[in-house]
Amino acid sequence: MSKPLQVAVNVVAFSLKANQLCVLLVNEGTHDASWQIPGSIIDIEQDHSLEDTAKRALGSPHGSKILYLEQVQTKGSKDRIPNEWSLAVVYYALMDHHVIAQQPNLCWMPVEAVLTSKMAFDHQTLIEESLQRLQNKSLYTSLPIFLLPQEFTLTEVQKAYEAVLGFCVEKKSLRRRLLDADFLEETGNIRRASHRPAQLYRLSLPKPYFFARIIEGAREHK
């Protein structure tokens, strides 16, 4: 019989800020470079399930404002953290960056910056692997839309795809995919600016839509 083990749930939270994909980081403050992703130890009194722990780690116990939450993987080994068998269940979340209260120890950092900065433990890897999953899945689903507010234009959807994927996507192809698929509905409202106004849409289902084919422009960028 083996000794018991403490289990953490960590969350890589993504949001869009000025058309940039960002990740939520916490500074535990022990020393300067100790940026981490949010996480909590499972509390079997408080948490009913792993998802509850994930939501608690994001300070959103009832999950409001977490528009999408998906488990990525579980890491467990003797040497993930020195001298300690450690286990972490990793999720990623898509949300609006406004919902996190301004706190000095929290920040939304652009992914490119994250990928070159020093992170605590193996959190760099956890972020990379979550990003990889989000990117792959965005090639054949409507996931990037879950980074947007409830009402959005098709151009905003395109910007969201480009922020997630890291390359340009073709306007007409994307619009064809989106409109042919029948998971968007016009709200009837219109976004005005100093040019032709744009139709506003909303999701008619709270779940991501799966397309039959991937965005193939991706192949040249692999």
Next chain:
Amino acid sequence: MSKPLQVAVNVVAFSLKANQLCVLLVNEGTHDASWQIPGSIIDIEQDHSLEDTAKRALGSPHGSKILYLEQVQTKGSKDRIPNEWSLAVVYYALMDHHVIAQQPNLCWMPVEAVLTSKMAFDHQTLIEESLQRLQNKSLYTSLPIFLLPQEFTLTEVQKAYEAVLGFCVEKKSLRRRLLDADFLEETGNIRRASHRPAQLYRLSLPKPYFFARIIEGAREHK
């Protein structure tokens, strides 16, 4: 601070037996209908990582004869098992059914039979979800080949895809995918029978290959 928790690793092992996709089941013998999938509690002395626990659960500590192993998900909640917060990391494995020693408490059961029989705990669900993952991934990867022996014909590959996916795939399309992709090499050997003999192939890489598009015949069967 929450109480510690015991963590199990469970494995849904698939193999091909007479062109049928089968799942490895264990009967713990306490009562008749207690078929389960193999599993072990993490032993932090013995196991270096989660994968080690998975391999140990399959009675294959060094992983020989497990041709493919992939983590599917981690289930954790208060009510998965009555009156106990329980946590299980689930993997699926692809292997040759010959490698499991004949033991009275082990059996390879065809998936269709599994899906209609009563299983212990939530193991029915774990199998369904693993199968789902295997099927989805088989639409755009070479995974089914990992159910075959080292040398195989293209017709055997087709049968493997059909066993996994549960529907017929078109011969020419599949061969085009396989041969255009450059992850197979002819062994030079030949499989003989009472008809035209077939070229034998082997994998030139031990990793699954990812195709650019899915097997679209799938769409009609969804």
Next chain:
DNA sequence: GGAATAGTGTCTATCAGACATTATATG
């Protein structure tokens, strides 16, 4: 009218499916 972005029309290339055809072994 000019600037700027929204939204469309349409051609091409690629590739999966369908299915007919040819090839090669055994008995």
Next chain:
DNA sequence: CATATAATGTCTGATAGACACTATTCC
């Protein structure tokens, strides 16, 4: 030669990408 399976040729349809074009608003 009959049978059975291996392997190929080739047409069609669907759809992603490219990109030029039109539409509509503000100033």
